[in-house]
Amino acid sequence: MRRISVTNKTLVILGIILGLILGTGYFFTPKLMALVIREYEEAGNQDVDIILKERLIRFFPGSEEARWEAYALAERFLEREERVMIGPDFVGGGAGKDISLPPEKVVYCLQKVAQAQKEEMWKYNSYEKLGEFYRSQGNYQEAEKYYLIAAQGFKEADSDFRIGDINRNLVDMYLETGKLEKALSLIEQSLQKYPDQYRGEFLSRKGDVFFRLEDYIQAEACFRDALAQAEEDWDQILAEHKDQEENMNATLDQQPVYRHSKSKLEMIHSMKKGEKMPKGKVKGEILRGNSPMPNVLVYLINEKEYDGRMSNFEGIESGSPYKTDNQGKFEFDGIVPGKYFMVLGLVPQDLEGLGRFKELKAFTVEGGKTKELKYVFQPKVNILEPAGQQTFRTGEKLKIRWEEVPRAEAYNLQITLKLENGYVSRVFRSGLRGNSYVFNPQGLALREMNFVAWGDGYVLAPSAILGSFYPGAEIFFAIEAVDQEGRSISDSEGYVLQLNGNYPSIQVQGTSPQSLGDKLVIEKKYPEAVHAYLQELKEKPKDPYALLSLARFYNYGWTEEASDLKKAAEYYERLLRVNRDVFLVEEAAGANVQAGNHRRAIELYKEIEDEMSKSSFWFQTMGELYFKTGETEKALDYYLTYLNKEKEFRDLGPVIAYLYHDDVLGAVKLLKENSYSQRARYNSDGESEKPADINLLISSLESYYSGTKSVLNRDNFRKYLLEIMNIDGSNRFEQVRAFQTKIQSLGDKDVLVIVLRELAQDRR
Incomplete structure (x- = not known):
């Protein structure tokens, strides 16, 4: 056998070649694995997809592909429990996807990537994500640990902006867990060391800390500083966008810091400085039929701070959201008196088989008292026939049949029309008895259900003219069960995000x-x-x-x-x-109202009173029509009938009617006994507007009744009241502004001028 002689030089060369091969393999393997992962994702093979992601992160943690996959896993896990948010008049969310990976594996992946990353920003982004992950799991100690690691890392990297992000998260977490001293210390530190990062938000949060400590003097100073900073920031945004062709639909009033600080200042203004104010409590339970519903996030929202956007709760929750316990119970303590509403966050699987819940109405919290609430979700109404989609032609009949619902007094049949850019819905028949309805519109009745809707390019939809049953239309049906008082019990719609989920429907073909x-x-x-x-x-x-x-x-x-x-x-x-x-x-009748032909309306x-009187809002409409025609006694009767049914002002017409009859005490009593929405209104340009200030209105009327003089005599006051009632049409905002400007010249601090200003504000 011949002996093979290998020199040191040869060994070096072989080592270099092997290193190049391995290095090239290490460089290309993560990229190849990422391509394969994409293929399995597109094919919907989640199990293999997850295994490959985990292996990529384990063996190549320092690669760019590994950090992206680790982030994606964390995001998907966080979204896994993305909740369906249910409010008084909105439903949203619930788009999360489940993944077959336990939380400890997600933590392992993030830690592996964080430790292996060479780029500092990615390393500390990973630690921040770990903090966010632990916080979502309720492990606040570990969340704090990783947030602080990330903050220290960003400090070494001279990234003030990212430190500001981390500190915001930490402050919010401290407020959630009641660690007010820690929150205050970190806020002070952030304001001093990073004065250009989120200054308005930190000032607002500082005000929240003092507010919860009941130090209203310092809280007021902080909120005023936050308000001034929000105005300064908004001016800067406007200046930056002045020369650009961007459509700035937002307004200063819609900015969370501004809105929150302003609302809190209004609360503080109603208190005596330095004195403690009795707080209220809100407690209740959430049930699925007779069974408790644990794991429901309950948000208590200050109605005055809510701007109408269903996804925007940042900074307006009154305390941290409460997760219901095993008995389905929740409780909020130390609540400042005022008007609130609930928003419920449920994981999608907990809503399977349930009908829509429509009892999340606004309520008032009183100082020193407990508001008790009980929310009960019921099973969906089961539609027995038809199933799936059918065609519909003139002269044909379609029977809709459903299972009867316990406690249901009647049923409403709702139709939803598919448009080119969405859907529109409305009740087609209300108060149905029994558990079936024969659907058979013919002749002119084919055009009864018309939706005045606009498609792409702001073009009127054909349904506005021809009704819903025009050739080519697609119509979906839903059934709602209501109790003796007309309150919704359940429906067949439930919480599905796509109409073809559980809706029978018809495709309209050739009508004549x-x-x-x-x-x-x-x-x-x-x-x-x-x-x-x-x-x-x-x-x-x-x-x-x-x-x-x-x-x-x-x-x-x-x-x-x-x-x-x-x-x-x-x-x-x-x-x-x-x-x-x-x-x-x-x-x-509606057309004559719009045309100003009030007597004919x-x-x-x-x-058609027998039919129209089934709706409480008809009484409100009749009250306004009678007032405008001079029959103010009849107007008041109709208004009061409406309020007896609804207990909530649709507008302040009833108050105007009382004042027109010189009954100031009646107007005050009405304002105190009935509810008035404090949510922002929106004008025709989409800009938010404040509602009337009911407390100011009441105090001004009581002051006038007690003898405070006004420049207005009885006849002039009544003339202005009538002028307010005639503010109507698409340019209401401009009419209100012109009226308020006109009466302001009479004396902006005059007691009746203040009353007129607030009454007009309600007409926007």
Whole structure:
């Protein structure tokens, strides 16, 4: 055998070659694994996808691919319990995806990547993510540990902005866990060392700390500083966007720091400085039928701070959200008196098989008292037939049948129409008895359920003119069960995010008559459609379809310039001489309201009173109509009937009616006994507006009743009240502003001027 001689030089060369091979493999292997992972993700093979991610992170933790996958795993796990957020008038969220990976494996992946990363920013981003992960699991000690590691790392990297982010998270966590001294210390540190990072938010949080410590003098100073900083920040944002073609829909009032600080200052203003104010308590339970619902996040929201955006609760919760215990119970203590509402956060699987819950109404918390609440979710209403989608043609019948619901007094049938850019829904039939309904609209009744909706490019949807049952329309059905008092018990809709989940539906095919005007409406050639309908009326002056289409066209207008309310009322009158179906009389009454023909509107509404009086809001409408026609006694009767049913002001018309009759004490009593929404209103430009200040209104009226003089005599005051009641239409905001400017000249501190200003504010 020959001996092979290997020199040191050869060994070095072989080592270099082997190193290059291994290095090249190490460089390319993570990229190849990432490509394979993407393929399994796209194929929906989650098990293999997760295994490969874990192996990539274990063997190549320092790679760019590993850090992205570790982040993705953490995000997916955090989203796994993304909750469906249920409020008084909104539902959102619930888009999380479950993953078959325990939390300790996610922690392992993040730690592995954090330790292996060479880039400091990625290393400390990973530690921050670990803090966020532990916080989501309720492990606040470990969360604090990793947040502090991340903060120290960002400090060494001279990244003030990222330190500001970490400190915000830590302060919020300290506030959640009641560690007020720690929160205050970190806020002071942040304001001193990083004065340019989130200054407004830290000042606002500092105010929250003092507010919870009941040091209202210092809290007020902090909130005022936060308010000033928010205004300064907003001015800077406007300056930066001044020369850009960006659409700035937001306003200063919508900024969380500004809104929160302003609300808290209003609360403090109502207290005596330095004196303790008695707090209230809110407690209750959440049930699924008779069984408790644990693990529900309960948010207590100050109605005055809520800006109407369902996803925006940052900084407006009154304390940390409470997670219901094993008995489904929750409790909030130390609540400042005021008006609040609840938002419930539930994991999607806990909502499976449940109907929608609609009892999250606003309530008042009183000092020294406990508000007790009980929320009960019920099983979905089960629709037995039809199942799936069917076609619908004129003359055909479709039976809708559902299982009866215990305690249900009646049922409402709701239809939802699919549009090109979404869906619109409305009750089609209310107060149904029994557990079935035969769906058989024919003739003019095909056009009864019309949705005034706008599609892409702000173009009127055909349903506005032809009703929902036009050729090609897709309609979904849902059933709602209601109790003796008309309150919702449950429905067949439940909490699904896609309409094809559990809804029977119909696809509308060829309905008749199909005139040239109808066909042009479906094609959205509206000017041509109007011309065609006018031609049809020349040949057939009493054609109800053409008359209704023209009445609707002029009532809604396919563009803003195309509406003509006077013409709309005239066409409805011609139509009523041919047909007086209830829905036509109701539409005609509404058109006359819009056109300012109040007496005619009253006549038409009275004609269908038996049907209209089923809705409490009809009494509000009648109250306003009678007031505008000078029959103020009747107006007050209708207003009070509305408030007896609803216990909540839709607007302050009833107060105006009392004041018009010189009954100041009656107006004050009404304001104190009934609820008034403190949520922000929005004008036609989408800008937020404050509601009327009810406390200021009450105190001003009581002051006037006690003898405070006003520059206004009785006749002038009544004249202005009538002027307020006539503020209406799409430019209400401008009318209110003009009115308030006019009366301000009479003396902005005059007691009755203040009353008029707040009453007008309600008309926005």
